[in-house]
Amino acid sequence: MTLKAVVTGCGAYLPEHVLTNVDLAKKVDTSDEWIRERTGIRERRIAGPGERTSDLAVNAARAAMRAADVNPADIDLIIVATTTPDLTFPATAAIVQAKLGVLQGAAFDIQAVCTGFIYALATAEKFLVSGQHRRALVIGAETFSRILDWSDRATCVLFGDGAGAFVVEAIPEEAAGERGVIASYLRTDGSLVDLLYVDGGVSSTGQVGHVRMQGNKVFREAIERISEAMTTVSRQAGISPTEIDWFVPHQANERIIQGVVKKLDLRPDQVVSTIAGQGNTSAASIPLAYCQGVADGRIKKGDLVMIEGMGGGLTWGAALLRA
Template identity: 60%
Template sequence: MVTLRSVIIGAGCYLPERVVTNADLAKMVDTSDEWIVQRTGIRERHIAADGEVTSDLGIKAAQAALANAGVDAQSIDLIVVATSTPDNTFPASAVTVQAGLGITGGAAFDLQAVCSGFVFGLATVDGMLRTGMFKRALLIGAETFSRILDWNDRTTCVLFGDGAGAVVIEAQEQPGTMNDRGILTNHLRSDGRHKNKLYVDGGPSSTQTVGHLRMEGKEVFKHAVSMITDVIKDAFKATGYTARDLDWFVPHQANRRIIDGSVMKLGLDPAKVIITVDKHGNTSAASIPLALCVGIADGRIKKGDLVMFEAMGGGFTWGASLVRM
C-alpha cells in the first residue's frame, strides 16, 4: 500500500565564528576546564557576533541544507523555525528567514518547545506533509542562547552555545512499510509541573523584559534519563524495531552524562551515538540538526540508515522521532 512519507533529503548547519573555550570562561567566572568537562563533557562553544541574530544563523543553515539537498529555495512551501530565542516578540523569525531566502509563497512560522523544539518540529512538519497540505519544507533549529544567559552564573553560562541546523523534508510516496524512507514515528510529551526547574525569568506578558535562563541542574538531570528513555521505548514499540536495529542515535546535546546514561539504560551501542556536545555545548533546538549535519558530512550517516532522534527541554518537554534517512 503506497503511502506518503516525510523524507529528509538534505541537511545543513551554521556555527558563529567566535569560539569560547572553557579556559576563556575561567577568566570570567569561578570555574575550570576540568570542572566543566567532568560534569558536562563540554570543552568549547560558539557565540554569535554582535548584531548577529537568530534568523541570520537560520538563513545560513537553510542555505547549506538547500545546497546539500540540491533543490531551489523557491520549491519550499513551508518553513518552521524551532527556537526559544527569536529575533523579535513578533513577527516569527521564520518569516525573516523566508524573506532572506527570497521565498514569497507558502507559510512560515516559529515553534517553541525549547531544547525539544527540533523533535516537536519534525512531528509538526511530518503531519503537514503527509496530509498533502505542503510538499517540501525547511525545518530549522536556530538559537542564540548567549543572549539570555547570566554570564555571572557559573552553573548555567558554561553550558550553552549558539548555532543553527536545518533539514529539507519532502513528501514522497513510499511502499508503506517500516522499511520506508522517511519519518516512521513521533512521540511527544510535556509536563508543565516542572516549569520552575528550567525557565527564563522574563517575558513580554510578565516583566516586559527578556530575563535570564534559570535552572535547577540536579533536578533536570534527575528527570532527564527516565523521560528520554520513555519516549524512545514508545518509538520502538510503535515500529517493532529495537535498539539493536538502530544505525545511529542522535540525541539532544545537553550533557555528556545524560547521553551516556540514556545509552546505557537503553542498551544502545555507544559506537552508534553522534556526539557534538564537546564542540558545540548545548545549542537547544539547534543541537540535533547540528549533530545530524556533522554525522552526514563526515560520512557516518548515510541514505537508508535508521536514526533515532530524542530531546528534552524546559517545560518540561520531551520527545523522540525514528527516521529512516
C-alpha cells in the first residue's frame, strides 16, 4: 500500500507582548522608518518571563490537533524544529511530548535554524510514507529574543518569538488523492557558517551567545539559493513555479521575499506574508504564515503550496505540498 504524508491540521501561537519599532527606537539607534524600509517589519512578539520554547510549541500543537480533530493518543511522532531549546538536553520535543500527554512514539529536535521547519517536515514525510509512524506533529518554535544582542540594531530589530505546528498523517494514496507532500529539497553549505551564527555554545564558550550576521552577504545568498530550491522542487513535481497557488516563504525580510517573487515570475498576490506583524520567527515563521493563510481563507483544501526557507549554516530548502 502506497502512503502519502498529508497535512490535516495546523496551529499557531504568538506570545502576548508586542514590541514595536517605536519601542526599539528607544533602545537602539534606529527608527520605525529605517526598520520598515529595510525589512518590512512593524512589530514582533516577545515571550514573557518564564515562557519557554516548549510552552509556545505546546500551544501551537494543541491548536493543530484541534484543527485535525485528533487527540494525544493519535500522535506517534513529534519533531520540533528550534534553535532556542528549553535545555541543552533533553530535546524540547521530549518536553513537548510530556506536556501534551503523548505517551507513545518518538520525539526529537531538528536544528537547521530558519530552514528547520522544512527539514522537520521532510523528515516526518519519510517516516510516514515508510509506514514506520502514523501521525506526526511537526512544530517550529522559537524564543529568539533570548539570543539577541539588544544593543545590535542590525539583528535585534529582525526577530520575534512564536510557534507553528502541522499535524501530518500517513494516508493511503487512494484516500489522499492529490493531497500531501509532493517534493522537498534540502541543502547546506557549511563554508558559509560565518555569515549567520550565534557566538556561543556548550563546547566553545560555555555561554549562550548572541546572533551575529553579515546582513548584506546573507541577502545576496538568500535570493539565489531560495530560488534554486524552489526551482528544483518544481522540477521534481513536473511543474513550473508559476503554477503554484500559494507561496509561503520564510519570513526573513520583505525585500528577500519580493526578490524571489520577481526572479521566479510569481505574482505578489500569491504570497502569504506575516513579516510586518511578526518579524522573523526563524523555524516558526513558515507554519505561522501557512496557518494565517488557512485561517483567513486563502489556502484551501486542494491548493498547491510552496514553502521555503534559508538560515544559518547556511541551510536552505523548499517543499511543495497540496493542502
